[in-house]
Amino acid sequence: xxxxxxxxxxxxxxxxxxxxxxxxxxxxxxxxxxxxxxxxxxxxxxxxxxxxxxxxxxxxxxxxxxxxxxxxxxxxxxxxxxxxxxxxxxxxxxxxxxxxxxxxxxxxxxxxxxxxxxxxxxxxxxxxxxxxxxxxxxxxxxxxxxxxxxxxxxxxxxxxxxxxxxxxxxxxxxxxxxxxxxxxxxxxxxxxxxxxxxxxxxxxxxxxxxxxxxxxxxxxxxxxxxxxxxxxxxxxxxxxxxxxxxxxxxxxxxxxxxxxxxxxxxxxxxxxxxxxxxxxxxxxxxxxxxxxxxxxxxxxxxxxxxxxxxxxxxxxxxxxxxxxxxxxxxxxxxxxxxxxxxxxxxxxxxxxxxxxxxxxxxxxxxxxxxxxxxxxxxxxxxxxxxxxxxxxxxxxxxxxxxxxxxxxxxxxxxxxxxxxxxxxxxxxx
Amino acid sequence: xxxxxxxxxxxxxxxxxxxxxxxxxxxxxxxxxxxxxxxxxxxxxxxxxxxxxxxxxxxxxxxxxxxxxxxxxxxxxxxxxxxxxxxxxxxxxxxxxxxxxxxxxxxxxxxxxx
Numbered sequence: 409x410x411x412x413x414x415x416x417x418x419x420x421x422x423x424x425x426x427x428x429x430x431x432x433x434x435x436x437x438x439x440x441x442x443x444x445x446x447x448x449x450x451x452x453x454x455x456x457x458x459x460x461x462x463x464x465x466x467x468x469x470x471x472x473x474x475x476x477x478x479x480x481x482x483x484x485x486x487x488x489x490x491x492x493x494x495x496x497x498x499x500x501x502x503x504x505x506x507x508x509x510x511x512x513x514x515x516x517x518x519x520x521x522x523x524x525x526x527x528x529x530x531x532x533x534x535x536x537x538x539x540x541x542x543x544x545x546x547x548x549x550x551x552x553x554x555x556x557x558x559x560x561x562x563x564x565x566x567x568x569x570x571x572x573x574x575x576x577x578x579x580x581x582x583x584x585x586x587x588x589x590x591x592x593x594x595x596x597x598x599x600x601x602x603x604x605x606x607x608x609x610x611x612x613x614x615x616x617x618x619x620x621x622x623x624x625x626x627x628x629x630x631x632x633x634x635x636x637x638x639x640x641x642x643x644x645x646x647x648x649x650x651x652x653x654x655x656x657x658x659x660x661x662x663x664x665x666x667x668x669x670x671x672x673x674x675x676x677x678x679x680x681x682x683x684x685x686x687x688x689x690x691x692x693x694x695x696x697x698x699x700x701x702x703x704x705x706x707x708x709x710x711x712x713x714x715x716x717x718x719x720x721x722x723x724x725x726x727x728x729x730x731x732x733x734x735x736x737x738x739x740x741x742x743x744x745x746x747x748x749x750x751x752x753x754x755x756x757x758x759x760x761x762x763x764x765x766x767x768x769x770x771x772x773x774x775x776x777x778x779x780x781x782x783x784x785x786x787x788x789x790x791x792x793x794x795x796x797x798x799x800x801x802x803x804x805x806x807x808x809x810x811x812x813x814x815x816x817x818x819x820x821x822x823x824x825x826x827x828x829x830x831x832x833x834x835x836x837x
Numbered sequence: 838x839x840x841x842x843x844x845x846x847x848x849x850x851x852x853x854x855x856x857x858x859x860x861x862x863x864x865x866x867x868x869x870x871x872x873x874x875x876x877x878x879x880x881x882x883x884x885x886x887x888x889x890x891x892x893x894x895x896x897x898x899x900x901x902x903x904x905x906x907x908x909x910x911x912x913x914x915x916x917x918x919x920x921x922x923x924x925x926x927x928x929x930x931x932x933x934x935x936x937x938x939x940x941x942x943x944x945x946x947x948x949x950x951x
Binding site: 434439441442443444445492493494495496497498499500519552553589590591593595677678679680681682683684786788789 | 844845846847848849850851868871872874875876877878907908909912913916919922923926937
């Protein structure tokens with residue numbers, strides 16, 4: 409009797425891939441291992457083979473045989489947003505994140521004791537020595553074990569007022585934190601753009617082992633979307649790939665489809681996965697007049713926490729694509745990239761507060777705004793999304809529920825200058 | 838075999854769940870290295886003891902993962918433990934990269950690539 413294929417019994421493995429068209433291998437043996445496992449919600453891996461119709465007249469209205477044309481693969485995946493849980497360690501989904509940003513993440517390090525904090529808005533913490541952030545610059549820091557002024561605890565985009573003081577952007581004090589201790593840590597993983605295109609290998613192993621197993625060779629990311637304010641925060645990504653190789657079809661596959669493998673591997677036996685889910689409604693949404701419209705210190709002092717955000721969707725369209733029109737090849741031969749399109753959509757309950765009024769005005773006047781969106785509150789699993797120079801869409805007042813809300817749709821982030829590519833940065837701390 | 842302790846948030850090795858700081862595991866050396874490379878934060882028992890975690894601390898805060906849920910002394914020990922993990926993992930990654938390069942070089946040599 410054949411084995412059924414239960415969708416719960418599928419595991420995903422991700423590997424960064426350094427050579428276009430070559431699945432990571434050692435002398436033909438795939439190097440996928442337990443270390444590459446990543447939990448996910450759902451995944452699609454499929455091939456598309458064009459059908460070429462003969463266009464000549466036949467003298468009848470019937471179509472006769474066609475032939476196969478160019479070949480390409482497509483993939484998509486959805487998973488909970490989950491960091492590794494240990495600050496400074498990249499999450500299991502790191503190969504996909506690298507493919508979004510074009511490069512490996514940077515790992516921040518260093519920590520210093522906190523000696524005091526101000527009971528003010530925003531909070532300024534003073535450290536016992538140099539905190540390591542260049543004066544006048546920003547960095548993501550995590551304050552822990554600070555007593556009394558406990559609102560200082562958490563992960564923040566921080567502005568270095570001096571070598572020993574940090575403004576926690578969007579914070580508000582809840583007590584005099586003089587002498588109340590704790591630490592300020594810069595340990596985190598940070599992702600930022602370069603213009604290169606990175607790719608990864610996406611494995612799908614199903615149980616029972618006799619089922620058809622698959623691997624997506626040379627996957628590139630075309631779009632990634634993060635959805636906030638759900639019960640469980642999720643994100644999804646999709647893109648193209650060179651080909652989806654099937655284990656059952658390995659012996660019939662050509663050299664391009666095999667991607668350097670001499671045989672199709674079996675699933676690793678003890679996959680290592682890390683990190684827990686994030687309640688999608690935990691975090692912080694902070695906005696302020698962009699640094700480029702004012703100054704770094706003004707943004708740090710005036711950016712405001714928005715307590716009544718209803719939902720947030722962050723979309724990163726990389727505009728990466730496979731080159732599928734090379735003469736002499738059925739397969740894609742290269743990758744290429746267009747202009748990135750990073751957008752932020754959100755809805756905030758409409759009220760007469762200064763900050764909501766300011767957002768509406770910025771949207772109408774096309775004044776640039778910087779956003780810092782935190783997802784999660786637990787060290788090692790707090791994601792910080794930093795959008796710069798966002799041109800807010802004019803708001804739409806929604807009256808589909810008891811309270812009006814102001815919707816700002818698909819507002820695009822832009823770089824501060826062409827050399828820095830800083831329209832969007834992401835940290836896991 | 839290596840006696841080790843978990844210092845991360847939540848990890849699975851196969852179907853074995855690790856979710857408490859100080860949780861024990863005994864792993865073969867190769868598996869210990871593989872698990873670290875997979876991002877699961879384990880350190881050797883000796884290192885764990887040297888850092889000075891007490892049984893009382895582990896019992897009180899081992900399952901606590903919030904920012905302000907444990908005292909600074911425990912947080913500092915945890916930071917040290919995680920730095921040990923990072924350092925060990927970095928060493929393993931360097932070795933893994935060297936192994937990859939030497940494997941690639943030997944393939945190149947046997948295939949006559951220059």
